[in-house]
Amino acid sequence: MNQKLIVGLDIGGTKIDAGILDTSGKILKKIRIYTEAHEGLDAVIQRIYAVIDTVTEGIKSSICGIGIGVPGQVDVKNGIVVFAPNMGWKNVEIRKLIQERYKLPVEIENDANCGALAEAKLGAGSGIDNLVWITVGTGVGGGIIIDGKLLQGANFAGGEIGHMIIEENGLVCGCGNRGCLEALAAGPAIIRQMRGKIATGTQTSVLRMIEGDLNKITVEVIAMAAKEGDNLSHKVLNRAGEYLGLGVVSLANILNPEAIILGGGVMEVAGHHLLKIIKDIVLKRALSQASKSLRIELAMLGNDAGLIGTSLLMKQFNGRYIL
Ligand SMILES: [Zn+2]
Structure with a gap:
């Protein structure tokens, strides 16, 4: 399969939506899991790995990047969640963690900004x-x-x-x-x-x-x-x-x-x-x-705006948010 696909993760305080999207922002597959943020950072990260593994099953070679939306303050340059009160996260190097495991380009952004990007580009x-x-x-x-x-x-x-x-x-x-x-x-x-x-x-x-x-x-x-x-x-x-x-x-x-x-x-x-x-x-x-x-x-775009926006983060790897 030559089609380029993107993994989108819309992480929320209650649930995480994981999706497979094409490069035009169309959702091809979506899985929803509970965040269970109270179980702590490590448990949530393990759940994120598991949901990425599930959603990419059989199509791993087509995945060209992972876009992540997080409800909080995000240092987009360094890929760090500075503060996400709903998650109990402070200075979490989420891009590094995901990148090291999947060896793919990873972009993160505040979840509301992902929604804005989606409505601006496709809504x-x-x-x-x-x-x-x-x-x-x-x-x-x-x-x-x-x-x-x-x-x-x-x-x-x-x-x-x-x-x-x-x-x-x-x-x-x-x-x-x-x-x-x-x-x-x-x-x-x-x-x-x-x-x-x-x-x-x-x-x-x-x-x-x-x-x-x-x-x-x-x-x-x-x-x-x-x-x-x-x-x-x-x-x-x-x-x-x-x-x-x-x-x-x-x-x-x-x-x-x-x-x-x-x-x-x-x-x-x-x-x-x-x-x-x-x-x-x-x-x-x-x-x-x-x-x-x-x-x-x-x-x-309704509830999917955030997820769609995460795929748009991957649109251009070397210059961000060029609409
Ligand atoms: Zn206030």
């Missing part, structure tokens, strides 16, 4: 050189592509869109700060707000949908209730949309991108509602030069 931002990708799910993450290249920052910490401070003394964020976009508009924040309103006795059809069990509240349920005309669900989603809108306004004013693409679990279930609010805020609050031709759209 909603296809053909665009200046764009911001925002993922809204359990947290808020993102990647920024300027003139066709991922913004890395001085210490590889660039593009942390979720930790943009939106409210000076707002809710406490996982990062320890207050009022970050993530603390105000990610899935848990939306659910927390709904629970709080229910606790104060506000009427909502969500209560019927969850059969009175507050643990069953999800963003999907809130989005469904909003669609059916539930007033409280509308308000809760509007609030999250306004916070996201303020974040988008700042990104538009600072970066003047051609497109801001929003994806992630929350956008998948409530995207149309949130997008409308975000666009309204941008219209009202962004500088006209920054917003006049700005495209604000939903992502196209």
Whole structure:
């Protein structure tokens, strides 16, 4: 077989997706395993070796490289995971480990940056050189592509869109700060707000949908209730949309991108509602030069964006991220 194939690994705090992709970013095969990060670094590395061995069975000679996405701060030059709090990893030389075992080129990158790369190259931002990708799910993450290249920052910490401070003394964020976009508009924040309103006795059809069990509240349920005309669900989603809108306004004013693409679990279930609010805020609050031709759209690649992006890391071995 002459076809060149790439191993993609999208490593998350809960699960690891391992895939075989062709050089155009098409997923040919995918396996999902649990990370079990609590078992420690060595155990996770062994699991990564095992899943690579499984996914490449019978096609080893066609593999031309391994791309890896990790949820944390990544020194892409030296192939080191500097800090990945969800994994409990600090200064892990993952590229060296994988390279020594498989004798193949290995590239690593922050997982959100992989998603941004995929949407920029093959998704909603296809053909665009200046764009911001925002993922809204359990947290808020993102990647920024300027003139066709991922913004890395001085210490590889660039593009942390979720930790943009939106409210000076707002809710406490996982990062320890207050009022970050993530603390105000990610899935848990939306659910927390709904629970709080229910606790104060506000009427909502969500209560019927969850059969009175507050643990069953999800963003999907809130989005469904909003669609059916539930007033409280509308308000809760509007609030999250306004916070996201303020974040988008700042990104538009600072970066003047051609497109801001929003994806992630929350956008998948409530995207149309949130997008409308975000666009309204941008219209009202962004500088006209920054917003006049700005495209604000939903992502196209869904949960596979990160995995697809890992294969794009391998596109060019000697110069990175040339789109
Ligand atoms: Zn934060």
